[in-house]
Amino acid sequence: MIDTSAFQGKKAAYYTLGCKLNFSETSTFGKTLADMGVITAAKGEQADICLINTCSVTEVADHKCRQAIHRMVRQNPGAFVVVTGCYAQLEGETVSQIPGVDLVLGSNEKANLIQYLSDAWSQPREGHLHQHHTVKTKDIKTFQPSCSRGNRTRYFLKVQDGCNYFCTYCTIPFARGQSRNPTIASLVEQAQQAAAEGGKEIVLTGVNIGDFGRTTNEQFIDLVKALDQVEGIERFRISSLEPDLMSDELIDYCAHSRAFMPHFHVPLQSGSDEVLKLMHRRYDTQLFAHKIHLIKEKMPHAFIGVDVMVGCRGELPECFEACYEFLKGLPVTQLHVFPYSERPGTAALRIPYVVDDKEKKRRAHQLLVLSDEKTQAFYAEQIGQEADVLFEKAARGKAMHGFTENYVRVELPASQAREEYDNQIIRVKLGDFNHDKTALKAEIIG
DSSP: OOOOGGTOOOOOEEEEEEEHHHHHHHHHHHHHHHHTEEEEOOOOOOOSSEEEEOOOOSHHHHHHHHHHHHHHHHHSSOEEEEEEEHHHHHHHHHHHSSTTTOEOOOOTTGHHHHHHHHHHHHHHSSSSOOOOOOOOOOOOOEEEOEEEOOSSEEEEEOOOOOOOOOTTTTEEEEEEHHHHHOOOOHHHHHHHHHHHOOOOOEEEEEEEEETTTTTTTTHHHHHHHHTTTOTTOOOEEEEOGGGOOOOHHHHHHHHOOOOOSEEEEEEEESHHHHHHHHTTTSSSSHHHHHHHHHHHHHHOEEEEEEEEEOOOOOOOHHHHHOOOOOOOOOOOOOOEEOOOOOTTTTTGGOOOOOHHHHHHHHHHHHHHHHHHHHHHHHHHHHHOEEEEEEEEETTSSOEEEEEETTOOEEEETTTOOOOTTTEEEEEEEEEEEEEEEESSEEHHHE
16 A cells, blocks of 8 residues: 655656666656656755666666766755666665665566555665665566656657567666567557647657567557557657568558658667677678668658667677778668677677777777768758658747657757747758757748
8 A cells, every 4th residue: 555645745856877768767757756746856956755767788877877876865865765777677786785775676676666665665764775676587577668758749658678689798688677568459548648648759669679569469560550540649750670670561661651750770789790690689781781771762761870889899800890881881870889888797708809998989989970971961961851840849049949750850940939839740941950060950831
């Protein structure tokens, strides 16, 4: 039994690290607490409850998590501090001993955050509790639904969690457990609720969303087709899709669908077949190139983002050069570049060849320069065209921003910005780059 009266009028502060899925889950935690009478603390205001949702994808992420916990404890003396997320799952006991931490919840327990929080909140406290609740990876079974927008215009709908792909460099399967998902019917219901709240755009999130259906014997393509019928939602975006799980049928469907946008994010990790084998990825460069070319054939104006990891164990200089040349020759739009980070317990540690940090930085920089060239060339192709833009709220007197269907960021000058444009899809003519080349200037048509 949860005594909600204990939470009435309390103030909470939230901090999220990592992926869109984490942000979506934090937003859901916040909404649940708000329903119990908890108020979100204003900036600079001391909170009674602090929730830190952590990431553990790299060593740097772990360090940032520790920094965030220390900062939240320091800024909110006496607050009840809860830590959850991937770092909490992998290092629960260690995190629980950080000064100021009361409650650490792993991937299985965070679905019952409110119950754990209520139970712990009711205990007499002299100092901090330092409790941690986690289970072994094989016992992570729960699925916590999440469809939230937080402070954004777009909603984030969690369609899947966990991963059965044990890539040699990755700790995510250990942090989030095996692949699992809710039913298509329940997700359609959540999308309908978002539409009822005025939502126009939903991003599908998860850990390995193309693997959707393991729990319910359904298929990702069927989820896409069902969501495409939800009235009121004018745009869907797929956050990230493994190339081996991106069927040709799905690409063709998105090209002709009502609401799925010409915008894809496809993890590559390496453009070297030798390195892909070392990583235990489930495709080669030939399959990846086929998917990219098929997207562009069906949707010539599609935006394609690609994840690339540099400096992983086994990435010889010639392997990196092969990766660079492969990407240079592909019609992709943007590269998300990640320097490899050693993770304890991963199979990659058995690979003998190690790339030093200086060389990792050099390789990352080379790919980031290539990414900028490709993104700006893609944006330049859009100049002079008309496009529909979903605008996002801006501070009074500031320029408004939004995105086209194919994910080109657009800037509307403050002189043309109107409060009523917020969360509205409006036809514009795309002009030249803005001052820092992060968006194209726009002019309202009509």
